[in-house]
Amino acid sequence: xxxxxxxxxxxxxxxxxxxxxxxxRFARGALSPAVAILAVxxxxxxxxxxxxxxQLGARSRAVGYAQEAARVGAAAIQxxxxxxxxxxxxxxxxxxxxxGQVQSNDPAVTxxxxxxxxxxxxxxxxxxxxxxxxLGLIGKQSLKAVGTGQAHAEQxxxxxxxxxxxxxIVVNTSPDGPGNIPITTAVPPTIDLPCPTWTVGSPxxxxxxxxxxxxxxxxxxxxxxxxxxxxxxxxxTPTTPPKSVPTGRPKPSKTPxx
Numbered sequence: 001x002x003x004x005x006x007x008x009x010x011x012x013x014x015x016x017x018x019x020x021x022x023x024x025r026f027a028r029g030a031l032s033p034a035v036a037i038l039a040v041x042x043x044x045x046x047x048x049x050x051x052x053x054x055q056l057g058a059r060s061r062a063v064g065y066a067q068e069a070a071r072v073g074a075a076a077i078q079x080x081x082x083x084x085x086x087x088x089x090x091x092x093x094x095x096x097x098x099x100g101q102v103q104s105n106d107p108a109v110t111x112x113x114x115x116x117x118x119x120x121x122x123x124x125x126x127x128x129x130x131x132x133x134x135l136g137l138i139g140k141q142s143l144k145a146v147g148t149g150q151a152h153a154e155q156x157x158x159x160x161x162x163x164x165x166x167x168x169i170v171v172n173t174s175p176d177g178p179g180n181i182p183i184t185t186a187v188p189p190t191i192d193l194p195c196p197t198w199t200v201g202s203p204x205x206x207x208x209x210x211x212x213x214x215x216x217x218x219x220x221x222x223x224x225x226x227x228x229x230x231x232x233x234x235x236x237t238p239t240t241p242p243k244s245v246p247t248g249r250p251k252p253s254k255t256p257x258x
Contacts (some may be wrong), residue, residue: 003096047134055143058108060132064146065102065112066124072098073114073122074151086121092117095124121152197222203250 071167076090092114099112108128128145135143195218196205207214 010090019254020117043134043137045134047137051130051132051135051143055130055134055145058128058143058145059147061106062109062126062128063149064145064147065099065109066126068127068148068149069095069098069102069112069114070122070149070151072123073117074153077153078119084155086117086122086153088117088119095122099126115148115231119153121150124149135218193218195221197225 011082028029035048073095074086076087076094078085078087095114095117102112103109106128110129111125111127113125115125126147126149128147130143130145132140133144135141143186163215191212193212193215195215196207198205198218198220199222200220201224202220204214
């Protein structure tokens, strides 16, 4: 009976793909090294595209969570202080409540909390554990995404001197510069309105160009033309003087006696 090691060596030689044909029971093909290298490159590229995109999205989420948590903490202002200061106790409670809600909604968040909490500023750090798909084939099961956010209390006006000042305006006079031009008051332009047709002796016509007033310089500008009579001479309408109306009883006329 042959030894076990001898049987093992005979079996390996029998199954080798590079052994001579008489020693091989089954025909086998060979895997090209180029195909193996190409497959590794394809999987690596897919891992970089897919898992890398997920990692960028996870980092964006972490930064958004951290910035919002920092704003929540900085919103807790001390109301009895003359300056804008953060109430650290209220800020810690608000940040803890916000981080708890974030972790309940997003299970990938592994850490969320303040790294700096003073009455002046708040720093928040959020960690997200992103599970991989293709990179897990080479042993990288997850990637860590870190996001930070900062917020601080800002005083609106520290003192009255912080208001901007307007510098004085200085005009240098020169023979050709604008300094020699006298400053005059603006005068509105005059409006030349046409006068209406107006016959001498007739009343003033109705003015329709409102809201402009009737021009004071307008006067009758049409002279009446006399109408010629039958003899060719212009006729004028004689004016009859008014007659006096007698008052009382009329006196009898006296006739001379013969």
